Amino acid sequence: MIVTVTMNPSIDVSYPLREFKLDTVNRAATVSKTAGGKGLNVTRVIHELGGEVIATGVIGGHHGAFILEQLEKEGIRHKFSPIKEESRNSIAILHEGQQTEILEAGPTVTLSEQEQFLEHFQSLVTEADCLTISGSLAKGFPSDFYxxxxxxxxxxxxxxxxxxxxxxxxKSLSGKSKPYLIKPNAEEIQELLGKKVSIRELEKFKAVLDNELFSGVEWIVVSLGAQGAVVKHRHSIYRVFIPTIQAVNPVGSGDATLAGLAFAISKKTEAEEIMKTAMTTGILNTLEEKTGHIDPSNFDKYFKQIQVEKL
Structure with missing residues (x-):
């Protein structure tokens, strides 16, 4: 079973507008409200792939109750730890081919609530063979909580x-316990190491992945958006190419990619199939209007178009 962890879940609110006007009233004819947060996007995609998955994290208030209700409607198992303060909203205004986001910071989680979650987590992790941790921490958590x-x-x-x-x-990479897999993009690696990296300088890029900070991490999946990915698995480095597509909604594709990685790894598949599964689920998310959703009936079509080249 896969356990997904979301430590700052949200209600994702989407307002599609023909035109977004400042300093006046904007009226939205339609609105979409879904259970959100990166980890819950991962959860939904694993569920849609047919994987056995359970979502956990901390959740609170009327917003939290709405999130749990939405998960139940979708038939997704969950075991969240309750907190007193209200879970957050994440608002997206879709206008003129652009997306403007307003993201609430969310609740502050008390020390006793953190301790309660850790007890809950310890009992839940014994049921898992694979675990995903996604996104930011709610306020109150120390930066080394992961x-x-x-x-x-x-x-x-x-x-x-x-x-x-x-x-x-x-902090997660600096500790004694290492993640099995990380999924940064090039900008996040640049921020992490304090040096400029570019896929155009492939040899330098490969050398960056050998940095001591990544020691002990079995998989490093560097997302390159429409350019696919560069992947380091143990001592081998791969370039993964994806087909050109007309994206409908690219938001959440990184989460869908992580879902594909978790699903394939939990099935103990070979390295190339893991990479191709991840890229396929990322693509499928971009073809859907709703964030964190895929149509599994299109899986084989795009899986066959993914190319993996060992460098």
Whole structure:
């Protein structure tokens, strides 16, 4: 079973507008409200692939109740730890081919609520063979909290696929317990190492992936958007190419990619199939209007078009 961790879930609110006008009233004819947060996008895609998955994290208030209700409507299992403060909204205004986002910081999680979650997590992780951690931490959590989760999961023999950035990623890589997989983009690697990296200078790019900070990480999947990915698996480096597509909504494609990685890794498939599965689910997300969704009936069509080249 795959356990997905979302430590700052949200209600994703989407307002499509023909034109977005400043300093006046904008009226939205339609609105979409879904259970959101990077980890829940991962959860939905794994569920749509037919994987056995359960979502966890911290959740609170009326917003939290709405999120859980939405997951239940979709038939997604969940075991969240309750908190007192209200879970957040993430608002997206879709206008004139652009997307303007307003992201709430979310609740502050108390020390006792953190301890309660850790007890909950320890019992849940024993059921997992693979675990994903996605996105940001809610306020109140220390920046090394993911390292704490990594240690608990590693001690239980569970592989952790980590998709976060900034200080949370740095602290996670600096600790004794290492994630099994990380999924940064080129900008996040640049921020992490404090040096400019570019896929155009492939040899330098490959050398960056050998940085001591990544020691002990079995998979490094560097997302390149429409250009595919560069992947380091153990001591081998691969270039993964994807077909040109007409994207409908690229938001959440990184989460769908992580879902594909988790799904394939949990099935103990070969390295090339893991990479192709991940790129396929990322593509499928871009073809859907709703974020964090795929149409599995198109899986084989795009899977066959993914090319993996060992460098």
């Amino acid at each position: 390292q704490t989760l990594l240690k608990l999961a590693t001690d239980a023999g569970v592989r952790v696929l980590l998709d976060t950035a900034g200080e949370s990623l740095k």
